[in-house]
Amino acid sequence: MAQPDFSVGIGGAAGQGVATPGTLLAKLFVRRGLHINAYNAYQSIIRGGHTFLTIRTGEAPVRCMGDELDMLIPLNQDTMDRHVRRMRPGSAVLFDGGKVNPEGAADGVQLCPLPLAQLAKSPLHYNTAAVAAVLRLVGVECRPFEDMLAEQFERKGDAVVAENVAVARAGYEYAGAHFRPYPFALPDTKKPLAVATGNECLAMGGVAAGVKFYCAYPMSPSTGVLMWMARHARQLGIMVRQVEDEIGVINMAIGAAHTGCRALCATSGGGFALMTEALGAAAMMEIPVVCINVQRAGPATGVPTKTEQGDLWQVLGAGQGDYPRLIAAPISIADCFHTIPQIFNLADRFQCPGIVLADLLESEGFSSLDPAELDFNPPRDRGEVIGLDGPPVPSGEGYERYRQTESGVAPRALPGTPGHAHVVATDEHDERGVLISDEFTDPHKRQAIMERRQRKMDGALPLIDPPRLAGAADAEVTLVGWGSTWGVIAEAVEKLEREGIRANHLQVKWMVPLHVEAIQQALANARKIVIVENNYSGQFARYLRSETGVVADAHIRKYDGEPFMPHHVVEGVRKVLAGKTKKYVPVHEIRV
Amino acid sequence: MAGPAVTKTRTALVQRPRRAPLPVKEFKGKAEPDWCPGCGDFGVLNALKSAVAELGLHPHEVLTISGIGCSSNLPGYINTYGMHTLHGRALAVASGAQLGNHGLKVVVTGGDGDGFGIGGNHFVHAMRRNLDLTYIVMDNQIYGLTTGQVSPTSRKGMKTKSTPHGSVENPVNAIPLAIVCGATYVARGFSGQQKHLIELIKGAIEHKGFAFVDVFSPCVTYNKENTHEFFKQRTRKLEDMGHDPSDFHAAIEKGGLWGDDIPIGLFYRNEAVPALDELEPVLAEGGPLAHRPLDVSEENARAVIAELM
Numbered sequence: 001m002a003q004p005d006f007s008v009g010i011g012g013a014a015g016q017g018v019a020t021p022g023t024l025l026a027k028l029f030v031r032r033g034l035h036i037n038a039y040n041a042y043q044s045i046i047r048g049g050h051t052f053l054t055i056r057t058g059e060a061p062v063r064c065m066g067d068e069l070d071m072l073i074p075l076n077q078d079t080m081d082r083h084v085r086r087m088r089p090g091s092a093v094l095f096d097g098g099k100v101n102p103e104g105a106a107d108g109v110q111l112c113p114l115p116l117a118q119l120a121k122s123p124l125h126y127n128t129a130a131v132a133a134v135l136r137l138v139g140v141e142c143r144p145f146e147d148m149l150a151e152q153f154e155r156k157g158d159a160v161v162a163e164n165v166a167v168a169r170a171g172y173e174y175a176g177a178h179f180r181p182y183p184f185a186l187p188d189t190k191k192p193l194a195v196a197t198g199n200e201c202l203a204m205g206g207v208a209a210g211v212k213f214y215c216a217y218p219m220s221p222s223t224g225v226l227m228w229m230a231r232h233a234r235q236l237g238i239m240v241r242q243v244e245d246e247i248g249v250i251n252m253a254i255g256a257a258h259t260g261c262r263a264l265c266a267t268s269g270g271g272f273a274l275m276t277e278a279l280g281a282a283a284m285m286e287i288p289v290v291c292i293n294v295q296r297a298g299p300a301t302g303v304p305t306k307t308e309q310g311d312l313w314q315v316l317g318a319g320q321g322d323y324p325r326l327i328a329a330p331i332s333i334a335d336c337f338h339t340i341p342q343i344f345n346l347a348d349r350f351q352c353p354g355i356v357l358a359d360l361l362e363s364e365g366f367s368s369l370d371p372a373e374l375d376f377n378p379p380r381d382r383g384e385v386i387g388l389d390g391p392p393v394p395s396g397e398g399y400e401r402y403r404q405t406e407s408g409v410a411p412r413a414l415p416g417t418p419g420h421a422h423v424v425a426t427d428e429h430d431e432r433g434v435l436i437s438d439e440f441t442d443p444h445k446r447q448a449i450m451e452r453r454q455r456k457m458d459g460a461l462p463l464i465d466p467p468r469l470a471g472a473a474d475a476e477v478t479l480v481g482w483g484s485t486w487g488v489i490a491e492a493v494e495k496l497e498r499e500g501i502r503a504n505h506l507q508v509k510w511m512v513p514l515h516v517e518a519i520q521q522a523l524a525n526a527r528k529i530v531i532v533e534n535n536y537s538g539q540f541a542r543y544l545r546s547e548t549g550v551v552a553d554a555h556i557r558k559y560d561g562e563p564f565m566p567h568h569v570v571e572g573v574r575k576v577l578a579g580k581t582k583k584y585v586p587v588h589e590i591r592v
Numbered sequence: 593m594a595g596p597a598v599t600k601t602r603t604a605l606v607q608r609p610r611r612a613p614l615p616v617k618e619f620k621g622k623a624e625p626d627w628c629p630g631c632g633d634f635g636v637l638n639a640l641k642s643a644v645a646e647l648g649l650h651p652h653e654v655l656t657i658s659g660i661g662c663s664s665n666l667p668g669y670i671n672t673y674g675m676h677t678l679h680g681r682a683l684a685v686a687s688g689a690q691l692g693n694h695g696l697k698v699v700v701t702g703g704d705g706d707g708f709g710i711g712g713n714h715f716v717h718a719m720r721r722n723l724d725l726t727y728i729v730m731d732n733q734i735y736g737l738t739t740g741q742v743s744p745t746s747r748k749g750m751k752t753k754s755t756p757h758g759s760v761e762n763p764v765n766a767i768p769l770a771i772v773c774g775a776t777y778v779a780r781g782f783s784g785q786q787k788h789l790i791e792l793i794k795g796a797i798e799h800k801g802f803a804f805v806d807v808f809s810p811c812v813t814y815n816k817e818n819t820h821e822f823f824k825q826r827t828r829k830l831e832d833m834g835h836d837p838s839d840f841h842a843a844i845e846k847g848g849l850w851g852d853d854i855p856i857g858l859f860y861r862n863e864a865v866p867a868l869d870e871l872e873p874v875l876a877e878g879g880p881l882a883h884r885p886l887d888v889s890e891e892n893a894r895a896v897i898a899e900l901m
Contacts, residue, residue: 212692425668433622
C-alpha cells in the first residue's frame with residue numbers, strides 16, 4: 001500500500017442517509033482486515049442541518065480521524081461548499097453530478113460527478129452506487145459489496161437484492177470508465193476485524209462484566225447504550241428499563257445492585273447532575289453500582305451533539321460530603337469495552353460507586369476491534385458477598401454489616417439471605433446499621449466510620465495499572481492527556497517526531513484513585529509539560545496540580561464542541577516551544 | 593366480587609397456601625423508635641409487624657425500604673432487611689430491588705412529603721408500571737422532621753410554619769391519584785384502627801401488583817388540626833358503606849369524599865392486571881436476577897461479535 005491510510009468524509013443533511021454509506025464502507029473495510037476510526041459530527045436535529053462522518057482506514061491501527069481527507073462525498077451542495085476547499089491535490093470529490101456543483105475545488109483535486117439518476121432508478125439506491133464508485137477508486141473489487149447487499153436485503157426477496165446489486169455494478173463500472181483510481185489499492189489482510197461504536201462497546205462491556213440490570217433515561221450522546229441493551233436484553237438475560245428521570249435511574253440501579261445484581265446505567269452530564277445525591281447514597285450504604293457519564297459540551301443543555309471533556313470536576317465533586325468513589329476515563333473506543341468489567345470488579349470489591357467518564361468522541365464514533373480481544377468472560381471479582389447464590393446460608397450469628405475491618409470492607413449480605421437481616425442507611429450508622437445520625441450521635445464513632453469507608457480506597461490503588469510515559473525519555477516536550485484524547489495525542493507525537501521535535505506522552509485513565517507517585521515520577525524529568533484537554537478551564541491541569549503538585553508549563557485546550565485533530569496539537573506544541581504562548585487554543589477549520 | 597380472568601400462574605400467586613403465623617416479636621427491630629410519644633407512626637409500625645407475622649413471612653424474606661422523614665425511620669424498627677434511602681427515592685430504589693430479586697416481599701414506607709412531594713414523579717411511574725410493591729404512606733399532612741411546614745396533603749387554608757397566613761394551595765388527593773395512575777390495590781387506613789389497618793396491609797402484601805395504603809398517622813407535635821380525635825370522629829369504613837372495590841369509577845368517587853365522613857378501607861382492587869415482573873420475559877425462567885451466574889455463554893458471545901463483523 002502506497003500510503004499508510006485513507007480517509008473519506010461523507011456529509012449531508014440529517015435524514016439524508018449519511019450513516020448508510022458510512023456503515024457500509026466501515027463494514028467493507030473491517031471485513032478486509034483494515035483498521036478504522038470514525039468520527040461523526042452531527043447536530044441535534046432529526047431532519048436538515050449538516051452532519052459529517054469521517055472514516056479513516058489503514059492496515060495499521062487507526063487511533064483518530066486524522067487531519068486530511070482523501071475523498072469527499074458531499075450528498076448536498078451545503079457539504080460541498082463547507083468542505084471542498086479542504087481537499088488537497090491528489091484527493092477526489094465524488095458527488096451527484098446532476099445536483100451538486102463542485103465550485104471552489106483546488107487544482108489537482110479529481111472531480112468525480114456520478115450521474116446517479118441514470119445509474120439508479122430510485123434515490124433509495126444512490127448510496128449504493130456511490131459506495132461502489134468509492135470501492136472502484138480504492139482498488140477494491142465489487143464482489144464483497146454485492147455479498148453485503150445480498151445479506152442486507154435477503155429478507156426483502158431476490159428482486160430487491162438483484163436491483164441493488166445491479167446499481168452497485170453500474171456505479172462501479174461507471175467509476176472505472178470515467179474516473180482515475182488512486183495510485184494505491186486498499187489491501188485485504190485476510191484477518192477480518194469487528195467494528196463498533198463507543199456506546200456499543202460500553203454496553204458490551206456491561207455484558208462482559210455480567211450486568212443483569214441496566215436502566216437509563218434517553219440522553220445524547222449516551223442513548224446508544226440503552227438502545228443496544230434494549231435490543232439484546234432478552235437474548236442475554238438482562239433486565240433493561242427506561243426510567244422516568246435520571247434520579248429514578250440511579251436509585252433503581254442501586255436497588256437492583258443491593259439485591260446482588262451487577263447494575264449499570266448511563267447518561268450525559270445533565271443526567272449525571274441529577275444522580276449525584278444518590279451516588280453518595282450508594283457510597284454511604286456501600287452498594288456497588290456503576291454509572292457511565294458520556295460527556296457532551298455543557299453547561300446546562302449545552303451543545304447536546306458535540307464533544308467535550310468538561311465534566312471532570314463534576315464527577316470528582318459529585319454529591320455532598322466525602323465518600324469513596326472510582327472514576328475511570330476510557331482512552332479509546334476499544335477501552336470503553338474493557339473499562340466496564342474493570343470498574344465493576346473494583347466497585348464490587350470496595351463496595352462503592354464507579355463512574356466511567358467517556359465522551360461523545362468515543363460514544364458516537366466507531367472503531368475497528370480485534371474480535372479476539374472481545375473477551376465476554378473476563379476475570380470477575382464480586383468481593384465479599386454473603387448469599388450470592390440464594391438461600392440457604394450459615395447462621396449469621398453476630399453478623400454486622402458494617403463491621404470495622406482493616407481493609408475497611410465488611411461482607412455484605414444480600415436481602416433474602418436467612419439470618420443476616422440488617423438495614424443499610426443513608427444516614428450515618430454504626431456497625432450494625434443502626435442510625436447514629438440523630439439523637440445518638442457519637443463523634444468518636446462517626447470519626448471511626450468515616451475513616452473505615454475512606455480507607456477502602458487504599459486497597460484499590462495497587463489493583464489499577466499506573467499510567468506509563470510513552471516515547472523518548474529525553475524528549476523536548478511531554479504531552480499529558482486524559483481519557484479519549486489518547487489516540488490524537490499519540491499521533492501528534494509521531495507527527496512532531498517527523499518534524500524533528502522529540503515528544504513523549506503520558507495518558508491518564510484512572511482519575512480516582514490517582515497514581516500520584518507514578519505520575520510524579522513519570523513527569524519528574526520532563527523538560528516541558530504541555531497538557532492537552534478538550535475543555536475551557538483546564539480541569540485536568542487543575543486536578544493534576546492539586547493531587548501531584550505538578551504544574552504544567554503550557555496548555556492546549558479546545559472547547560468549540562469538536563475533538564482535537566493531530567495537527568491542532570502539533571501546531572500548539574510548535575507555538576509553545578517557540579515561546580509564543582502558554583495556552584494554545586486551536587481554531588477548528590471546518591464548520592460542521 | 594366477580595372472579596377476575598387470571599392465568600394459572602396468577603391464580604397460584606394470588607391463592608398461595610396460607611403459612612403458619614410467626615410471633616410478632618420476631619420482627620422487633622434493632623433500635624427503639626425515636627418518634628414523639630403518641631405519634632401515629634407507632635400504630636403503623638405495629639400493624640406492619642403484625643401483618644407480616646400473621647402472613648407467616650420470615651424476616652429475611654421481606655425488604656422494607658423507606659426514604660427520609662420521621663416515618664421513614666421505620667426500617668430500623670422492624671427486623672427485616674431494610675434500606676433507609678434518600679428523601680423521595682424509596683419507590684425508585686424499591687423498583688430496582690423488586691426486579692433484581694422478585695422473590696422478595698418489598699414493602700415501602702414513608703411519609704406524605706417523601707412520597708407525594710419530592711418523590712411524586714416516582715410515585716406516579718411506579719404505579720403505572722404496576723410493580724409488585726406494597727407502599728404504605730404515613731400521612732400526617734405536615735412536615736414533621738423539619739419541624740412543621742406545609743405538606744402536599746395539608747388542607748387548603750392550613751397555617752403552618754411555612755404558610756403562616758394559611759396555605760393557598762390545594763392538597764393532593766392520593767387515593768384517586770393512585771387509582772388513575774394504575775395502582776391495582778388502593779386502600780386507606782387509620783393508625784388508630786389497628787385491626788382494620790392490619791387487614792389492609794395484609795391484603796396489600798398478598799396482592800400481586802402495586803398496592804398503596806395511605807394511612808392517617810397523626811403528628812401530635814406539629815399538626816394540631818388533623819389529630820387522633822379528628823380522624824376518630826370522621827373515619828367511616830367502606831365495608832360498611834356497601835362499596836364494591838372492583839368498581840373503578842365508584843372507587844374514584846369514594847376517594848373524593850372528605851368532610852364529616854372520611855372513608856377508610858379498600859377503595860380499589862384489580863387482580864387481573866399482571867405485575868411488571870410477570871410481564872418481563874427476562875424473568876420468565878431462571879429465578880431472581882440477583883442469583884443468576886454472570887457467565888456469558890459461548891453462543892451469546894459469538895452472536896454478539898458476529899453482529900460486528
